[in-house]
Amino acid sequence: MKKWLFPLFIVLSVLLGACSGNAKAVDEQATVKVGIRSSELRTWEYLKEQAEKEGIKIEIVNFSSAYDPNQALVEGEVDINAFQHVAYLESFNENTNSEVVPIGTTIIAPLGLYSSKYQALSEIPDGAQIAVPNDAPNWGRALLLLQEAGLLTVVDDFDGFGGEDKIKENPKNIEIVPVDGANAPRVMEDVAASVINNGVSLEAGLTLKDAIIHESQTAKPYINVIAAREQDKDKEIFQKIVEIYQSDETAAFIEETYQGNYLPINISLEELSTFKETYSNN
Known part of the structure; x- marks a missing residue:
């Protein structure tokens, strides 16, 4: 009896270890570090609560003006960020030879x-x-x-x-x-x-x-975005966060919380990519 109990114990131990490892991997995958600036902190605290209902843990990393959340993204300190408009993002990429890309639109914060x-x-x-x-x-x-x-x-x-x-x-x-x-x-x-x-x-x-x-809300170059590294842009968990941000419920929260100072914007990335046409129309 002992001869077959011991191998069975080994197999069970391996399986339990693998399951534990997989659970840990799932937990880690479901945790997303989001780099922001304090002006949108209330929005992301709300999104954190909504994401938890979907099994996603958001860790908010709030950066001061002294440090660019894009640099933190490039260096892997955060997984995505949400603090900038698309024109600023393009300038960062050009100046640093980086590949940070928008994965969804959020708001316009009129200048x-x-x-x-x-x-x-x-x-x-x-x-x-x-x-x-x-x-x-x-x-x-x-x-x-x-x-x-x-x-x-x-x-x-x-x-x-x-x-x-x-x-x-x-x-x-x-x-x-x-x-x-x-x-x-x-x-x-x-x-x-x-x-x-x-x-x-x-x-x-x-x-x-x-x-x-x-400025008016039609200033396309100044639509804010959620951004990720190029290689991560299609990650399902990031797309889910974009979906939560672009929901009607989040729009209502933003409108009530910021009393018209932030305007929720939901347009396709394809449409966003034409933002430079705005300059030629002036």
Whole structure:
């Protein structure tokens, strides 16, 4: 009897060990680290709760403005991230020779022109200083907003990226002051107005209602995305998170929580890929 009990014990031990290993692998596979910035923390806390119902564990990694969540993604510190618009993502890839790709759209967070000195565009004097974010995509985005406001016009071959050479006409002799985007609210006292990213403005206690002017929700290059490494873009678990984000329930949560400052957007990646056409239409 002992002769066959011992081999049976060995087989059972191996099977139990394999099952335990598989369970561990499933647990690890079902845990996704998501890199974000604090402006969307409430959304991702909500998504974390919804994902748990689907058997997915989300670990939120909240990065400060000092560290780019794209770099964390490239280095494997997070599995996906959700903090940027598609124009910024393209700029990151070009500057770092990386392959981070969008896997789903999330929101538009409209850029606004804010001032502690003036209430209307007509009050902004000739020669006024206007602060803009100093990274190329958001600098370009700011120039388009100032063009929409009638303060300047961009060059004919505008590519969406900012710079001193991207202004074609400047009838009011506006002086553009590039600053770190996170500091744009702090310099409002020193300039006539600041162009501030929506997430940064919310953190500073400003809403779109406080802006002199803000961009429309049709600004396709500035649709925010969930992003992953190229080799991971088709992972089922990531696609499930995108599906949860793009649900009607999440849209309702965002609209109620942010009171119109964030606008849920659900378009295909194919449509998103045409975002550069927006520049040629200006």
